[in-house]
Amino acid sequence: MNDVEIVITNNEFLRQFEAVIQNELITVEYSQQERKIFLTKLRMPDPLKDEGYLEPFLEKLLNQIKEGTDRVVPTSPEIAKFIRKNRRKYKDLLPVGINI
Numbered sequence: 001m002n003d004v005e006i007v008i009t010n011n012e013f014l015r016q017f018e019a020v021i022q023n024e025l026i027t028v029e030y031s032q033q034e035r036k037i038f039l040t041k042l043r044m045p046d047p048l049k050d051e052g053y054l055e056p057f058l059e060k061l062l063n064q065i066k067e068g069t070d071r072v073v074p075t076s077p078e079i080a081k082f083i084r085k086n087r088r089k090y091k092d093l094l095p096v097g098i099n100i
Contacts, residue, residue, distance in 0.1 A: 004053075006060045017061055021053055028061060028079070036095055037065060038073045058082045062090055071095040 008019045017028045026048065029041040044054060058079060065072055072093040074080040080100045083090045094100070 006053075006057055008057075008061055008064055017064075019057060019060075021048055021057075024048055026053075026057055028076070032070070035070050036073050037070045038075055039079045040075050042076045042078050054078070055082065059086075062093060066090075066093055071098075073098060074100060 004021055006019050006021065008017050011018050014027075015030055015032075017030065019026045024045045024047075026044045027042075028039055029043075031038045031040060044057070048054070062072065062083070072083075072090075073095060074083050083094070084100050
């Protein structure tokens with residue numbers, strides 16, 4: 001993977017975060033309720049996953065969410081796995097009482 005700057009935008013109309021890497025669209029669908037963002041579905045083409053873009057993309061997304069006041073509830077298995085793997089860094093993003 002080369003150093004590609006990942007720019008994530010919030011498409012509020014479609015309720016998804018979006019980024020384009022190598023002309024491929026990556027999306028994370030979400031729903032928002034009471035200062036919680038439920039990250040429900042991740043779509044990333046397999047070639048991008050194979051090239052190692054998944055972790056940098058999720059890191060950038062979670063850091064972006066961290067700048068606000070919302071908490072994250074990862075219902076997508078891949079996102080939950082990433083947060084579990086980086087628990088120390090992102091545990092403050094989880095709502096009180098949520099364990100993954």
